[in-house]
Amino acid sequence: MQSACLKIRPWKFFEVLTSKPGPRACYHTRNGIYGYKPAAWKNKLDLGLRPKGPSTVASEAHCRLQAWINAYRQHGHKIAALDPLALQEPSTPPELDPARYGLSLEDTTSHDVSDFLQADAPSSLSEVEALLHKNYCGYTAAEFMHLKTEEERQWFAERFEKVHEEDFSSESKKELAIRMAKSQVFENFLAIKRQSLKRYGGEGSESQIAFFLQAFQQCADAGVEEVFVCMAHRGRLNLLIDFFGFSPTVMFRKIDGFTEFPSTASCWGDVVSHLYCSRDIDYNGHNLHVNFLPNPSHLEGVIGEGFCIAEVPHFNIGGTVHLIINNQLGFTTPEDRGRSSDYSSDIAKMNGNPVIHVNGDHPEEVVRACKVALDYRNTFRKDVVVDMVCYRLNGHNELDDPSMTQPIMYDAIKSKKSVPDRYSDKLVREGHMTEDELHTATTDHYNWLSNCLKDAETQEPEAFHLQGRWAGLHPPPKFRTSWNTGVDTQLLQYIGIKSVNYPEHFHPHPGVLRSHIHAREKKITAGSKLDWATAEALAFGSLLSQGFPIRISGQDVGRGTFSHRHAALVDYKSEDLHIPLNHMMNDQKAFLEVVNSPLSELAVLGFEYGMSIESPNRLVIWEAQFGDFFNTAQVIIDTFVTTGEGKWLLQSGLVMLLPHGMDGAGPEHSSCRIERFLQMSNSEETKIDTDDVNFHFCFPTTPAQYFHLLRRQMIRNFRKPLIIASPKGILRLPAATSSLSDMGPGTTFRSVLSDDAVNPSDVKKVIFCSGKHYYALEKERNDRQLMDTALVRLESLCPFPTMELQQELNKYSSATEYIWSQEEHRNMGAWSFVSPRFENLVGCQLKYSGRAIMGASAVGVGKVHKVEAELVIKEPFQL
Numbered sequence: 001m002q003s004a005c006l007k008i009r010p011w012k013f014f015e016v017l018t019s020k021p022g023p024r025a026c027y028h029t030r031n032g033i034y035g036y037k038p039a040a041w042k043n044k045l046d047l048g049l050r051p052k053g054p055s056t057v058a059s060e061a062h063c064r065l066q067a068w069i070n071a072y073r074q075h076g077h078k079i080a081a082l083d084p085l086a087l088q089e090p091s092t093p094p095e096l097d098p099a100r101y102g103l104s105l106e107d108t109t110s111h112d113v114s115d116f117l118q119a120d121a122p123s124s125l126s127e128v129e130a131l132l133h134k135n136y137c138g139y140t141a142a143e144f145m146h147l148k149t150e151e152e153r154q155w156f157a158e159r160f161e162k163v164h165e166e167d168f169s170s171e172s173k174k175e176l177a178i179r180m181a182k183s184q185v186f187e188n189f190l191a192i193k194r195q196s197l198k199r200y201g202g203e204g205s206e207s208q209i210a211f212f213l214q215a216f217q218q219c220a221d222a223g224v225e226e227v228f229v230c231m232a233h234r235g236r237l238n239l240l241i242d243f244f245g246f247s248p249t250v251m252f253r254k255i256d257g258f259t260e261f262p263s264t265a266s267c268w269g270d271v272v273s274h275l276y277c278s279r280d281i282d283y284n285g286h287n288l289h290v291n292f293l294p295n296p297s298h299l300e301g302v303i304g305e306g307f308c309i310a311e312v313p314h315f316n317i318g319g320t321v322h323l324i325i326n327n328q329l330g331f332t333t334p335e336d337r338g339r340s341s342d343y344s345s346d347i348a349k350m351n352g353n354p355v356i357h358v359n360g361d362h363p364e365e366v367v368r369a370c371k372v373a374l375d376y377r378n379t380f381r382k383d384v385v386v387d388m389v390c391y392r393l394n395g396h397n398e399l400d401d402p403s404m405t406q407p408i409m410y411d412a413i414k415s416k417k418s419v420p421d422r423y424s425d426k427l428v429r430e431g432h433m434t435e436d437e438l439h440t441a442t443t444d445h446y447n448w449l450s451n452c453l454k455d456a457e458t459q460e461p462e463a464f465h466l467q468g469r470w471a472g473l474h475p476p477p478k479f480r481t482s483w484n485t486g487v488d489t490q491l492l493q494y495i496g497i498k499s500v501n502y503p504e505h506f507h508p509h510p511g512v513l514r515s516h517i518h519a520r521e522k523k524i525t526a527g528s529k530l531d532w533a534t535a536e537a538l539a540f541g542s543l544l545s546q547g548f549p550i551r552i553s554g555q556d557v558g559r560g561t562f563s564h565r566h567a568a569l570v571d572y573k574s575e576d577l578h579i580p581l582n583h584m585m586n587d588q589k590a591f592l593e594v595v596n597s598p599l600s601e602l603a604v605l606g607f608e609y610g611m612s613i614e615s616p617n618r619l620v621i622w623e624a625q626f627g628d629f630f631n632t633a634q635v636i637i638d639t640f641v642t643t644g645e646g647k648w649l650l651q652s653g654l655v656m657l658l659p660h661g662m663d664g665a666g667p668e669h670s671s672c673r674i675e676r677f678l679q680m681s682n683s684e685e686t687k688i689d690t691d692d693v694n695f696h697f698c699f700p701t702t703p704a705q706y707f708h709l710l711r712r713q714m715i716r717n718f719r720k721p722l723i724i725a726s727p728k729g730i731l732r733l734p735a736a737t738s739s740l741s742d743m744g745p746g747t748t749f750r751s752v753l754s755d756d757a758v759n760p761s762d763v764k765k766v767i768f769c770s771g772k773h774y775y776a777l778e779k780e781r782n783d784r785q786l787m788d789t790a791l792v793r794l795e796s797l798c799p800f801p802t803m804e805l806q807q808e809l810n811k812y813s814s815a816t817e818y819i820w821s822q823e824e825h826r827n828m829g830a831w832s833f834v835s836p837r838f839e840n841l842v843g844c845q846l847k848y849s850g851r852a853i854m855g856a857s858a859v860g861v862g863k864v865h866k867v868e869a870e871l872v873i874k875e876p877f878q879l
Contacts, residue, residue, distance in 0.1 A: 064101040064102050064103055065101070065103065065125075065128070067101050068096075068098055068100075068101045068103055069128070069132065070145065071095040071096055071100075071101075072096060072132040072133075072135075072136045072137070073136060073142075073144070073145055073157060074095070074143075074145040075093045075095045075096055076096070076132065076133075076135075076136030076137045076141055077136065077137075077141035077142065077143055077357055078090060078091075078092075078093050079091075079092050079093070079096070079137050080136070080137045080138060080139070080140070080141035080357065081137075081138060081139055081359060082139070082141060082357050082358070082359050082389045083328070083359070083389055084359055084360055084361035084389065084390060084391060084416075085328075085391055085409060085412045085413065085416075086412075087408070087409060087412065098125065098129070103125060104125070105125050105126050105129060134164060135160065135161050135164050138164075138365075139358065139359040139361075139362045139365045140164075140356065140357070140358045140359070140365045140368060140369055141356075141357045141358075142156070142160050142354065142355065142356050142357070142372075143345075143349070143354065143355040143357070144156040144157070144160070144354040144355075146349055146352055147352055147353075147354060148352040152354075152380060155376075155379065155380075156354055156372075156376060159372050159375055159376070160356075160372055163368045163371055163372050164368070166368065166371070168364060168367070170432040170433075173364070173427055173432045173433075174427065174432055174433045174437070175213070176209070176210055176213060176363055176364075176367070176423070177420070177423050177424045177427050177432075177433060177438070178433075178437075178438065178441045179209050179213060179242060180206045180207075180209050180210070180363065180419065180420035180423060180424075181420045181424055181438060181441060181442050182242060182441065182442060182445045183202060183206055183209055183235075183238045183242060183420065184203070184206065184418060184420045184421075184442075185442050185445045185446050185449070186237075186238050186241060186242070186445070186449065187199070187201045187202065187203055187238065189446060189449050189450075190237075190255075191398065193453060194255055194256075196399070197255055197272075197398070198273070198397040198398060198399060199237055199272075199273070199397070199398060200233040200234055200235070200236065200237075200273055200396075200397055200398075201234075201235065201237075201238070201393070201394060201398060202234060202235025202238050202239075203392070203393035203394060203418065204327060204360075204390050204391040204392045204393045204413070204418075204419070205234060205235055205325045205327060205360060205388070205390040205391075205392065206235075206363075206418070206419045206420050207360045207361070207362070207363040207366040207388060207390065207419055208235055208239075208323065208325055208360075208366075208388065209238075209239075209242070209243075209363075210363035210364070210366040210367050210370070211323055211366050211367070211369075211370045211386065211388065212229075212239065212243055213243075213367075214366075214367045214370040214371060214374075215227075215321065215370050215374060216243070216281065216283055216288060216290065217283050217284070218370070218371065218374045219288060219374070220283035220284070220286035220287075220288045221283075221286065222374075222378060223286075224288065225287075225288070225289060226288070226289045226290075226291070227288060227289070227290050227291070228291045228293060229290060229291065229292045229293065230293050231292070231293075231295060232295055232297070232300075232325075233273040233274075233295060233297070234325050234327070234392070235325065236273055236275075236295060237251065237272065237273065237275070239292070240275055240277065240292065243281075243290075244277050244279050244281070244290060244292045245277065245279045245281065246275065246277045246279075246292075247452070247461070247462075248448075248449055248452035248453070249452045249453075249455045249456050249459050250459075250461045251272065251275065252452060252453050252456035253456045253457070253459070253461070254269075254272045254275065255272055256456060256457070258456075258457075259461070260275060260461055261461055261463075261465075261649060262460060262461055262462070262463050263460065264463075265463070265465075265475075265649055266475065266692060267645065267646050267647065267648075267649050268646045268647065269647060270294065270647040270648060273295065273297075274294055274295040274296065274297070274647070274648075275294075275295075276292050276293055276294040276295070276648060277292050277464070278290070278291045278292070278464070278467075278468070279292075294644075294647065294648045294650070296639035296640065299635065299639065301602070301635070302602055302603055302606055302635075302636075303322075303347065304347050304350075305600045305602050305603035306320075306603055306606075307347060307348060307350060307351050307353070307383065308350075308351075308598060308600060308603065309597075309598055309600065309603050309604065309607065310351060310353075310382070310383050311351060311382065311383075312597075312598060314553065314593065314595040314597075315595075315597075315604075315607055316381075318377075318381040319377040319378075319380070319381045319382045319383055319384070320377075320383045321370075321373050321374060321377050321383075321384055321386070322345075322348070322383065322384070322385040322386065323385075323386045323388060324344055324345055324385065324386065324387045324388060325388060325390065326344060326360075326387055326388055326389045326390060327390055327391050327392040328389065328390075328391060328409070329392070329396075329406065329409075331396050332396070332402070332405040332406070334406065343355070343357070343387060344387065345357070345385045345387040348383065348384075348385045351382075351383065353382060353383045353384055353385060354373075354376060354384050354385070355384075355385045355386075355387055356369040356372060356373055356384070356385070356386045356387065357387045357389065358386060358387070358388050358389070359389055360388045360389055360390030360391075360419070361390070361419055361422070363419065363423055366386075366388055369386045369388075370386060373385075373386050391409070391413055393413060393418075395410075424438050465649040465650070466651075469614070469615070469616055469617075470616050470651070472717075473616060473651065473717055473718055473719060474717050474718050475692075475718065476651075476691050476692045476718045476720060477690070477691050477692065477718070478690050478691075478692050479690055479691065480689050480690060480691055480799060480801075480803070481691050481716065482748055482749075483712050483715050483716050483748060483749075484715075484745075484746060484747075484748055485707075485708045485711040485712050485715055485747070485748050485749065486708075486743060486744050486745045486746050486747035486748065487538070487542045487711075487743060487744065487745070488744070488745060489527070489740045489741065489743075489744045489745075491542065491545070492538050492542065492740050492743060492744070493524055493525075493527070493740065494584075495537070495538055495541030495542060495545070495581075495584065496520065496521075496523075496524035496534065496537065496538055496541075497521060497524055498541065498580060498581065498583070498584045499520065499534075499537040499538070499540075499541055499580050499581055500516065500517040500520050500521060500580055501580050501583065502517075502569055502578050502580060503578065506569070506571055506576070506578055507571050507572040507573045507574075508569055508570075508571075508572060509570065509572045510572070512566055512569065516533075516566045520534055520537075524740075527739055527740040527741070528737070528739040528740070529734070529737045529739075530703055530704075530737055530738050530739065530740065531564075531703060531731065531732055531736075531737055532564065532703045532706060532727060532730070532731045532732075532736070533560065533564045533565050533566070533731070534703065535703030535704060535706050535707040535738060535743070536565070536703075536706065536707070536710065537567070537581065538707055538743060539706070539707045539708075539710040539711050540567075540581055540592055540619075540710070541581050541584060542711065543590075543619055543710070543711060543714055544581060544584065544588065544590045544591065544592060545584065545585070545590075546590075546714075547589050547590050547617075548590055548617055548618065548619055548714045549590040549591060549592075549593070549615070549617075549618045549619070550590070550591075550592045550593065550618065550619040550620075550621070551592075551593040551595065551608070551611060551618060551619070551620050551621065552567070552592070552593070552594060552595065552621040552622075552623065553593075553595035553596075553597045553604060553607075553608055553621070553622055553623070554595075554596075554597055554604070554621075554622055554623035554624060554625065554657075555596065555597055555599060555624075555625040556596060556625060557594060557595065557596060557597075557623050558570075558577075558594045558596050561623075561625050561626070561659065562659075562728060562731055564731045564732065567579065567581065567592065567594050568594040579591075579592055579594055601624065601629055601630060601632040601633035602632055602633045602635065602636060604622065604633075605622050605630075605633040605636045605637070605641075605656075606633070606636045606640070608620050608621075608622040608654060609636060609640050609641055609644075609652060609654055612652040612653050612654040612719075612721075613644075613650055613652055616651070616653060616719055617714070619653065619655065619710065619713055619714050620653065620654050620655065621654075621655040621656075621657060622654065622655070622656055622657070623656075623657040623658075623659075623726075624656070624657065624658050624659065624672070625659075626659050626665075626668070626669045626670075627658035627659045627660040627670075627671060627672025627673070627725065627726075628667075628668050628669060628670065628671055628672065628673070628857065629668075630656065630658055630672060630673070631673070637680075638680070640652075641654060641656070641695065641721050642677075642680045642681075642694050642695050642721065643694065645694060645720075646682070646694055651718060651719040651720070652719055652720075652721050653713050653714070653719035653720065653721070653722070654721045654722070655710070655713060655721075655722045655723075655724065656721070656722070656723045656724065657724050657726040658672035658723065658724065658725055658726060659672070659726050659727065659728045660672040660674070660699075660725040660726065660727070660728070660771065661727060661728045661729050661730075661771070661772050661823075662823045662824065662851075662858055662865075662868075662869065663728060663729050664858075664862055664865040664866070664869075665858070666858055666859070666860040667856040667857050667858050667859075667860060669858075670857055670858035671824060671828065671857035671858060672725050673828070673857065674697070674699070674725055674797070674824065674828070674829050674830055675824075675827070675828045675829060675830070675832065675833070677695075677697050677723055677798075678697060678797060678798060678830060678832075678833035679833075680694070680695075681693060681694060681695065681697065681798045681833075682694045683798045683799055683800050683837075685836045685837055685840050685841070686840050686841070687841075688802055688803070688841070689799040689800050689801060689802045689803065689841075690799060691718075691720070691799060693720075693798055693799050694721075695720060695721040695722070695723060695798065696720050696721070696722045696723070696796065696798060696799065697722075697723045697724075697725075697796070697797045697798040698722065698723070698724050698725070698749075698795055698796050698797065699724075699725040699770040699771045699794070699795060699796075699797060699830075700724065700726075700795050701730070701736065701753065701770075701771060701772065701774050701775070701793055701795065702736060702737075702738050702742070702753075703736070703737060703738040704738035704739075704742035704743050704747070705738075705749055705750070705753075705795055706724070706726075707738070707742075707743050708743070708747065708748055708749035709722065709724065709749055712748075712749055725770075725771060727771070727772055728772075729772055730772045730775060733772075733775060735775050735778070735779075736772075736775060749795070749796075750795060750804075751794070751795055751796035751799075751801035751804050752792065752793065752794060752795065752796075752801050752804040752805060752808055753792070753793040753795055754792065754808060754811075755790040755791045755792060757778075757787075758787050758788070758789070758790050759787070760790070760811040760812050760813075761813070761814060762787060762788050762814070763788055763789065763790045763812045763814060763815050764788045764789070764814060764815055764816055764817065765788065765789045765790070765815060765816070765817040765818075765819065765877075766789075766790045766792060766809070766812050766815050766817070766818050766819070767789060767790070767791050767792070767819045767820075767821050767849075767876050767877075768792050768793075768794060768818070768819065768820050768821070768834070768838075768846065769791065769792075769793060769794070769820070769821045769822065770793060770794045770795070770797065770822070770830060771823075773821065773822060773823045773872075774791060774793050776823075776869075776873045777791055777821060777873060777876065778791055780873045780874065780877060781877065784877060786877060789877065790812060790815070792805075792808055794830075794834070797830055797833065797834070798833075800833075800834070800837050800841065802837070802841045802842060805838070805841075805842045805844075806842055806843075809842060809843075809844060817847070817879070818838075818844050818845065818846050818847065819846060819847045819848075819849050819876050819879055820834055820835065820838075820846040820847070820848055820849065820850075821849040821850060821872070821875075821876040822849075822850040822851075822872075823850060823851065823869070823872050824850060824851060824857075825850070825851040825852065825853055825854045825857070826848060826850055826851065826852055826853045827853045827854070828854075828857060829850065831848055831850065834846070835848075847879055849872065849875045849876040849879060850872050850875075851868055851871075851872060
């Protein structure tokens with residue numbers, strides 16, 4: 001079972017409680033029990049089930065009838081003919097029994113509906129029931145009575161009932177038939193020409209073509225400019241060729257083991273079922289830019305969290321249309337064992353989103369479902385789900401034998417004629433097309449595929465990345481680069497003052513006013529002792545002044561987890577928000593977006609990664625509340641952040657801030673797992689450093705270094721993800737401050753920070769370290785007055801700063817001992833990464849100093865932590 005969704009860029013009613021008929025019926029809402037609801041549907045329904053005359057008070061008989069109609073709207077899907085295999089016979093729910101409402105289909109006198117319905121409505125209860133069956137219990141059904149507002153429920157009922165009366169032109173039917181027939185040709189072509197290929201074909205789910213055909217046409221007609229399609233592998237290759245203009249030649253090359261990218265591209269690629277493209281498509285004169293996104297397998301777990309943030313401010317994109325390609329199995333797991341709910345779509349109900357179920361054997365019904373879904377999305381700008389119940393012909397992949405696990409299901413599947421064949425036969429019988437037209441279309445398609453296959457070995461793929469919004473950016477260089485990220489000091493002073501300005505009648509919190517606003521003003525005026533948050537504000541403000549928008553999201557980012565940032569001020573009396581950096585100048589073009597996110601690292605980080613792909617000139621930052629918390633977003637990091645460029649040539653400038661430090665907070669609030677990131681790096685142990693690594697990992701120790709890192713993300717002419725092990729304990733440490741001159745013209749980020757407190761010729765021992773651990777070592781060294789010991793900081797771990805370290809070591813010609821000191825455990829932190837690189841690249845063997853091996857990232861016993869903390873500080877000076 002898979003899902004696809006369209007992300008389109010912006011441009012329970014009442015239920016009868018009584019179980020037996022009677023003179024009165026009560027209805028319940030979320031707020032309690034009520035009696036009759038007069039004129040409940042406000043005369044808007046197309047069923048014709050509307051009371052006569054201008055009266056606003058409905059009769060008892062009408063209330064009973066309306067309750068029965070609403071029961072069909074709520075429960076009709078339970079007996080709809082949704083399963084193309086018809087493996088289970090649905091049972092009629094008692095809510096649909098007219099007797100439950102004191103109604104009888106045989107009684108034509110006491111309940112004559114003509115007494116209270118419009119003249120164009122059905123004339124008897126039997127006709128009403130037939131119409132309800134047609135609309136709610138056929139090959140298409142809906143769940144919408146749980147929608148949040150009466151307006152939505154009314155709209156949906158009207159639109160859903162109307163769509164059943166809409167027919168299609170002969171030309172549209174013919175186009176659909178030919179499209180599905182061509183898809184069948186493609187699947188058969190691959191089955192014959194590449195028999196060992198796992199293509200995850202769309203046989204059995206061909207009606208998804210009807211969905212996409214209608215969706216794109218409807219989007220184009222509505223003036224939509226851009227559509228994002230996220231889809232798993234079922235039928236993906238077919239859609240790439242038929243809808244998105246992907247070259248069959250390139251696909252065949254990929255199938256045969258060649259790269260899908262030009263030979264000049266530096267990447268490792270991805271499997272054929274993950275291919276993607278971005279194209280302009282013409283629909284009857286309307287241009288639609290469609291982005292068919294890459295498919296990292298098995299990201300279905302994010303769907304629930306995606307629904308969670310769908311209508312949250314700063315994450316609401318104006319609605320997503322979800323298509324469930326529901327083949328009724330999860331690999332080999334049957335539906336009743338794959339979830340706890342009745343439908344795989346039930347997860348949408350937690351947000352009150354509508355669901356349309358449709359039988360995948362009926363492509364025209366799929367078109368109708370798509371029409372309603374797109375109309376709902378465009379009207380209410382909310383998510384909507386189309387659950388297309390279908391099957392898969394050949395098992396999970398074409399090399400499986402599905403009858404080993406689902407013999408009854410596959411016995412039924414073997415006896416079925418394909419959806420394309422059934423539909424084209426129907427159109428031929430009805431005179432919408434001829435067999436010759438169908439034969440010509442399929443033969444031409446087969447011949448085209450054959451010619452493309454012949455060209456596969458010789459035709460070089462064309463470059464298609466770094467276009468559109470990415471035009472002007474370049475592939476990463478094969479060598480290390482340095483960028484002048486300094487800023488005029490007068491501008492920095494101006495930004496610093498503006499970063500804590502607030503309107504005249506705004507009331508800051510007294511504590512914020514004292515410790516943040518007034519304190520920053522003094523530091524900026526003095527130009528020294530600038531802390532971490534101030535440097536960040538200066539980096540933000542300078543980038544905004546250059547036209548780069550900024551978005552920072554995460555839990556508590558406005559205030560900052562450690563109450564250090566206060567990028568968004570809160571009025572102490574009204575709770576109004578004020579973002580000072582968005583009011584720096586009158587003609588400001590770029591702005592800071594501060595997003596206090598829901599408690600979901602997985603969905604939020606996925607959203608931010610997508611934002612970094614969508615907006616390459618926007619600085620996109622995600623901050624974990626504590627560095628450890630990134631582990632709940634590990635799937636996003638593994639499949640997108642650290643591998644996206646290597647697999648798909650998709651650059652990303654995403655910044656991840658992961659507060660890190662062994663400060664006694666226990667196993668889940670200490671470590672950002674530096675070792676995990678370094679293990680995911682493609683930085684080699686035997687080659688000179690280069691910027692062409694899959695991401696940059698830095699562990700800065702000064703606010704100025706952080707300032708330069710943030711600016712470098714936007715200033716340089718390529719994009720790389722940046723993971724920063726950001727501080728906790730040194731956010732306000734007096735020793736960890738910078739001056740405006742450290743950020744002035746000509747300054748830049750330095751991968752290695754030298755020890756300026758010692759004379760290099762006197763040094764006998766060199767201790768290398770990273771992060772806040774440096775300040776503890778520096779204090780210990782100064783307390784011991786060991787001026788023959790140098791402390792050298794690695795600010796960048798990936799790329800590994802080989803040349804800088806070689807130059808540093810050359811300064812200490814008298815040194816005989818070289819130590820790597822870290823506060824993390826030996827099997828964690830940077831030790832296992834830096835050790836072989838020092839030996840192979842720098843020509844220096846290191847001794848280890850730090851915590852011993854442990855299974856958790858930190859102890860949870862305060863006294864033990866204190867002993868460990870003292871040991872890791874003293875040990876490197878005693879070795």
